[in-house]
Amino acid sequence: MMQIGLYATYALTLVAGVLAAPQVEPRQQTPFQSTAITDFAEPWALAFLPDGRILVTEKRGQLRLLDPTTKAKGTITGVPAVRVADQGGFGDVALHPNFAQNNLVYISYAEPNSPGARAAVARATLVLNSSGGGALQNLEVIWRQTQSYSGGGHFGHRILFERKPASATSNTTLWISSGERQQFDPAQSMTSNLGKIIRLNEDGTAPGDNPFNAQGGVAATVWALGIRNPLGIDFDEQGRLWEIEMGPMGGDEINLIERGGNYGWPTVSNGNHYDGRAIPNHNTRPEFLPPKTSWTPVISPASLIIYKGDLFPSFKGNAIIAGLGAQGLVRVEISGTTAREAQRFGLGKRTRCVRQSVDGAIWVLEDGAGGRLLKLTPR
Numbered sequence: 392m393m394q395i396g397l398y399a400t401y402a403l404t405l406v407a408g409v410l411a412a413p414q415v416e417p418r419q420q421t422p423f424q425s426t427a428i429t430d431f432a433e434p435w436a437l438a439f440l441p442d443g444r445i446l447v448t449e450k451r452g453q454l455r456l457l458d459p460t461t462k463a464k465g466t467i468t469g470v471p472a473v474r475v476a477d478q479g480g481f482g483d484v485a486l487h488p489n490f491a492q493n494n495l496v497y498i499s500y501a502e503p504n505s506p507g508a509r510a511a512v513a514r515a516t517l518v519l520n521s522s523g524g525g526a527l528q529n530l531e532v533i534w535r536q537t538q539s540y541s542g543g544g545h546f547g548h549r550i551l552f553e554r555k556p557a558s559a560t561s562n563t564t565l566w567i568s569s570g571e572r573q574q575f576d577p578a579q580s581m582t583s584n585l586g587k588i589i590r591l592n593e594d595g596t597a598p599g600d601n602p603f604n605a606q607g608g609v610a611a612t613v614w615a616l617g618i619r620n621p622l623g624i625d626f627d628e629q630g631r632l633w634e635i636e637m638g639p640m641g642g643d644e645i646n647l648i649e650r651g652g653n654y655g656w657p658t659v660s661n662g663n664h665y666d667g668r669a670i671p672n673h674n675t676r677p678e679f680l681p682p683k684t685s686w687t688p689v690i691s692p693a694s695l696i697i698y699k700g701d702l703f704p705s706f707k708g709n710a711i712i713a714g715l716g717a718q719g720l721v722r723v724e725i726s727g728t729t730a731r732e733a734q735r736f737g738l739g740k741r742t743r744c745v746r747q748s749v750d751g752a753i754w755v756l757e758d759g760a761g762g763r764l765l766k767l768t769p770r
Contacts, residue, residue, distance in 0.1 A: 421736055422703060423753070423767040429462050430763045431455060434756040436483040436694075436744050437764070441491055447756070447764065448498070450480035456524055457764070469515065469527030473500045474508035477543025483550045487514070487593065488563050494518070496527065497565070499548035507541035510548040512567055512595075533595025536569060537583050537609055545570035545620040549694075552593075553626060564598065565591045566614075568621035568634060575657040578617050581610040586656060588621070588634065588648055590614040602651035617654035617679060623695025624648075627708060627725060635695040635712055638662035639670065641687030645695075645710060646680070647728055655679030662687060683730035684723060691716030693758070694744040697725070700751025702769055709733070713745040715758060720745060738765070 433450035440446065446467070447455045452475070454467040473481045479501030487495035494517050502511035512534040515527035536546075547570030552563055571578040571586030578586025581603065589612050592598055597611040604611045623635040632648040642662025646654055659679050660670040673681035694713035698706040710723040710730065719738040723730050741758035748754060753767040 422705070422769060423736075424770050425738070425755075426766045426768070428459050428764040428766055429457065429464065430761045431756070432762075433480070433758075433760055434743060434762045434764070435481060437746055437754065437756060438484045438486055438496075439746070439748055440486070445754075445764075446484050446496070448481045448484050451475050452481045452500075454481070454484070454498075454527070456519070458523065459764075459766070463523050465522065465524030467517070467525050467527060469530060470498070471500065471511075471513060471530060471532075472503055474503040474543075476501070476508070479508050479543040479546055482510070482546065482548045485550045485552060488552050490517075497550055497552075498527075499546075499550050499567070501543075501546055501548075502532075502535065504539040507539055508543070508546075509536040509539040509572075510546040510569060511535045512548065512550060512565075514593075534567060534589065534591060534612075536572070536585055538572070538574070538577065538585060540572050540574065542573055544573040546572070547618075547621045549622060549624050551624050551626075553630075553632075563593045565593055565595075566624055566632070567591065568618070568624050568636075570620045571618065571656065578619065578656045579653075579658070581606060581613065581616070582608070584609050584612060586616060586618045587613045588615040588618060588624070588632075614650065615648050615652045615654065617652075617656045617658075619656040619660075622693050623712065625695050625697045625710075627697045628699060631728075633695065633697060633710060633725070633730075635692040635710070637691060638685065638687075638689060640665050640667075641689060642670075643686040643689045643692055644682035645684050645692075645712070645723060645730055646682050647730075649680060652680045653678070654682075661685040662689075683728070684732060686732075689716050690714040690721055691741075692721075693742065694746075696745055696747050696753075698747060698753070700747055700753075702751030703753070711745055711753065713742040713755065715741040715743070718742065720753075720755070 452473040456465040482499035501508040515530035519525035547568040549568040567589040577583035620637040639662040712721040720736040722734040724733040743758040744756040755765040
């Protein structure tokens with residue numbers, strides 16, 4: 392009975408949060424028009440191929456290949472087994488920056504492992520066929536979370552490549568957002584890679600200039616710690632890494648990730664535990680880096696881009712956040728190292744993923760069964 396009461400209290404908090412949220416602009420004033428391309432079975436992430444086709448992951452373990460012009464959908468085989476439970480399943484997809492030469496694709500997923508699952512990242516060669524599909528070949532797991540749990544929450548596992556100058560020894564660095572799997576304390580432990588921002592070479596090894604490299608082992612792969620449930624990472628034009636994460640009951644955060652930074656979870660948060668117990672706010676512990684902006688009521692952020700295109704000039708340099716609870720997009724203005732919410736665009740559905748194509752259009756995946764792929768272009 393007590394558990395039911397707690398869930399009811401939390402549900403009421405969410406309802407109150409929706410009512411208290413900033414007013415969404417009337418649809419006729421939004422700067423974009425939305426075109427529905429097609430729908431998918433619980434889509435989670437997307438990546439654009441050089442020929443304009445799109446890879447889309449579906450939570451239950453399918454990788455789809457979409458031609459957005461004809462709307463034809465094919466299947467990419469060779470996806471490893473995934474554990475589908477709660478937030479767990481097939482996750483992110485990203486192309487190697489030199490994909491045109493090596494055809495390498497990186498994927499993240501909840502990997503079955505006793506007693507439940509752990510987040511994993513693998514790379515494989517994408518071989519396409521003439522029938523609109525293809526296969527992942529020579530798949531190799533290059534990173535895994537150090538612990539597995541039976542629960543299905545807080546995998547994180549967004550993946551991102553940072554392109555380096557051509558003169559650099561290696562022109563790619565791989566970043567992974569690793570959730571703390573609802574286990575709290577591993578986020579502060581340097582013998583665990585849970586609750587961390589991970590920085591790797593493209594083959595999964597640790598770069599020699601990582602901040603904790605001298606500690607060796609798992610610590611050598613860590614760039615930042617004290618992270619809860621990180622579901623979006625992206626670089627701005629100045630090369631700064633921004634991260635968005637879900638807080639507990641309140642306290643969703645956008646953070647500017649610093650080398651060796653500790654963001655305080657679970658010691659501090661701008662939210663509280665789901666059972667109502669208070670968590671000290673960030674301002675009580677100055678040794679931890681505070682968020683640049685936080686949300687109570689929550690927006691339930693699920694994805695993030697820093698907009699770099701020209702189609703929406705007023706968005707340039709802003710963070711665009713896909714919100715599950717916000718049921719749309721949240722625009723955050725970034726000025727130097729500061730950030731503030733500027734605008735919300737209601738789309739009427741839980742929004743799972745946001746990405747920008749090379750022409751500057753914004754693409755959105757709705758969450759859940761029948762989630763649509765939307766293309767947003769200027770009015």
